[in-house]
Amino acid sequence: MRKWIVTKDYHEMSQKAAKEVSHKIKEQPNLVLGLSTGGTPVGTYQTFIELHKESDLDFSRVTTFNLDEYVGLSEDHPQSYTYYMWNNLFSEVNIDKNNIHIPSGIFEDENQVLREYDQKLAEAGSIDVMILGIGGNGHIGFNEPNEELKAGTHIASLTEETIQANARFFQDINEVPKQAVAMGVGDILQSKEIILIASGKEKAESIRATFNGKITLQHPSSLLQLHNNVTIIIDEEAASLL
Numbered sequence: 001m002r003k004w005i006v007t008k009d010y011h012e013m014s015q016k017a018a019k020e021v022s023h024k025i026k027e028q029p030n031l032v033l034g035l036s037t038g039g040t041p042v043g044t045y046q047t048f049i050e051l052h053k054e055s056d057l058d059f060s061r062v063t064t065f066n067l068d069e070y071v072g073l074s075e076d077h078p079q080s081y082t083y084y085m086w087n088n089l090f091s092e093v094n095i096d097k098n099n100i101h102i103p104s105g106i107f108e109d110e111n112q113v114l115r116e117y118d119q120k121l122a123e124a125g126s127i128d129v130m131i132l133g134i135g136g137n138g139h140i141g142f143n144e145p146n147e148e149l150k151a152g153t154h155i156a157s158l159t160e161e162t163i164q165a166n167a168r169f170f171q172d173i174n175e176v177p178k179q180a181v182a183m184g185v186g187d188i189l190q191s192k193e194i195i196l197i198a199s200g201k202e203k204a205e206s207i208r209a210t211f212n213g214k215i216t217l218q219h220p221s222s223l224l225q226l227h228n229n230v231t232i233i234i235d236e237e238a239a240s241l242l
Contacts, residue, residue, distance in 0.1 A: 014043025
């Protein structure tokens with residue numbers, strides 16, 4: 001099943017996405033939720049906070065798994081994704097910190113970090129709902145265009161395009177990490193449901209290429225066409241080339 005929701009703007013997209021997920025949490029309080037970072041989900045997370053405060057949306061039994069974390073950034077670094085999640089969501093809702101899973105960006109043993117995150121995913125079972133953004137080059141998480149993609153958790157090398165896109169969050173482009181610990185496409189595609197969100201004209205070509213009937217590793221998001229339960233929530237600008 002592929003469900004399309006086209007909204008007027010970013011604000012409406014964020015509200016729609018949050019309300020779709022909030023219904024799932026109310027139906028299944030122990031939901032396993034996959035989370036993404038970056039600019040796109042901020043409005044969705046803000047709406048979660050509003051729903052929690054205004055209508056008692058309960059996160060106490062929800063388990064979360066984040067898609068990725070920058071290699072080399074500590075949890076308290078202002079640009080780490082751990083910091084991002086606490087700043088944009090976790091600190092404002094009643095989630096149990098023991099149910100939060102984000103890969104560590106600081107480690108001595110690379111294989112141990114990857115193995116442990118895969119093990120935690122396996123113990124939780126498949127992700128029930130994955131909130132997924134999309135890069136301008138079609139990356140999902142940090143699964144970048146390549147001749148081959150990894151199924152499980154791995155160390156991903158960021159493309160120059162992604163580094164340039166992420167530079168706006170740093171004072172200097174040279175500060176942008178070149179690698180990340182990333183959930184693999186196999187883990188993403190095993191999610192029971194995927195909610196893909198995108199906003200703005202800069203994502204229009206990527207959305208078109210994702211759902212054009214062709215699958216290519218040069219546009220990793222095209223693999224979403226293989227999934228049987230995807231809801232695409234995008235604004236009019238992101239939908240402009242469909």
